[in-house]
Amino acid sequence: MSTARLAPSVAELHLHLEGSLRAESAVELAAARGLPWGELTPRQLRRKFRYASFLNFLYTVRDMAQVLCSYEGLERAARELSASLSANGVRYAEVYVSPVIYARWGLDAAEALLAADRGFAAGELDAGASCAILLDSVRHWGAAPAHAVLDAFEQSGCTRAIGFGLGGDETTPLAQFEEVFARVRSLGLRPIVHAGETGSAEDVRIAMRALGVERVAHGIRAVDDPGLLAEIRERGVALDVCLTSNYRTGAVRGEHPIRRLLDAGIAVTLSTDDPSLFRTDLAREFRLARRVFGVSGSELATIASNAIEYSFATAETKATLRAELARRLVG
Numbered sequence: 001m002s003t004a005r006l007a008p009s010v011a012e013l014h015l016h017l018e019g020s021l022r023a024e025s026a027v028e029l030a031a032a033r034g035l036p037w038g039e040l041t042p043r044q045l046r047r048k049f050r051y052a053s054f055l056n057f058l059y060t061v062r063d064m065a066q067v068l069c070s071y072e073g074l075e076r077a078a079r080e081l082s083a084s085l086s087a088n089g090v091r092y093a094e095v096y097v098s099p100v101i102y103a104r105w106g107l108d109a110a111e112a113l114l115a116a117d118r119g120f121a122a123g124e125l126d127a128g129a130s131c132a133i134l135l136d137s138v139r140h141w142g143a144a145p146a147h148a149v150l151d152a153f154e155q156s157g158c159t160r161a162i163g164f165g166l167g168g169d170e171t172t173p174l175a176q177f178e179e180v181f182a183r184v185r186s187l188g189l190r191p192i193v194h195a196g197e198t199g200s201a202e203d204v205r206i207a208m209r210a211l212g213v214e215r216v217a218h219g220i221r222a223v224d225d226p227g228l229l230a231e232i233r234e235r236g237v238a239l240d241v242c243l244t245s246n247y248r249t250g251a252v253r254g255e256h257p258i259r260r261l262l263d264a265g266i267a268v269t270l271s272t273d274d275p276s277l278f279r280t281d282l283a284r285e286f287r288l289a290r291r292v293f294g295v296s297g298s299e300l301a302t303i304a305s306n307a308i309e310y311s312f313a314t315a316e317t318k319a320t321l322r323a324e325l326a327r328r329l330v331g
């Protein structure tokens with residue numbers, strides 16, 4: 001395959017299983033389960049992936065999760081995501097999976113996690129991207145469901161799960177999750193949080209200080225606070241930035257903060273967040289950064305390298321990815 005149309009990056013660190021399911025598969029799964037999306041064509045469904053507000057986007061995520069809510073659906077979504085990432089040149093990805101959402105609709109959370117695990121394993125066997133799981137809970141549901149996700153992790157013995165994160169409404173105070181994140185670390189999982197996307201710079205500070213996160217999903221509002229930018233640099237925390245996502249959800253209007261984050265020396269990675277729901281892929285994100293936001297070729301190479309260095313992959317996987325990235329940058 002020619003690498004010309006691929007992103008330089010061989011790794012992607014911020015995407016959600018629910019937001020990755022292809023419209024074609026979503027229609028099929030919805031039809032099998034008698035859900036309204038089953039009556040649409042994939043093209044009609046894709047037209048629904050436009051959002052008047054962030055809340056409107058969250059409702060669409062919920063609808064997509066409902067379509068996925070079977071062990072077969074989760075397995076299929078994971079298998080197909082592994083294949084589509086590989087087709088886009090991604091060799092390694094960290095994918096958020098939220099078993100507690102499926103548990104609310106009657107699935108067993110540990111079994112849901114294992115279904116996604118089986119799908120990723122099948123994808124890898126079929127030359128797909130290697131996918132690690134970031135366990136995910138819903139911030140505005142509070143601490144109890146977050147503990148339930150960790151219970152499911154312990155019950156399942158799923159070794160593919162290597163981190164734990166939170167997404168959802170950023171007005172929910174993060175401080176209530178301190179105990180959850182102490183448990184996260186005691187279980188050997190790497191801590192990560194969605195913050196500073198629609199919320200404040202202060203939320204990013206709390207995520208680092210109170211929860212000890214190693215990366216922040218989005219984190220773009222940090223740009224409003226020079227002291228915080230210095231702290232992010234000192235702590236060696238990376239921001240997993242998603243350009244198209246920020247515009248489609250309305251989190252950013254006007255100029256994107258990425259230029260100022262790079263100028264401030266922040267370690268940034270680029271990702272798609274929800275490639276299906278935002279109709280994008282990693283190559284498109286890198287093109288946007290270059291053509292629209294003035295990110296230079298050498299900065300893009302650093303961003304691609306950051307996705308390896310700040311990943312939660314093993315030293316062995318990182319070495320393999322570095323070699324692959326070096327080949328691609330030369331090619």
Ligand SMILES: [Zn+2]
Pocket residue numbers: 014015016167194217273
């Ligand atoms: Zn996200």
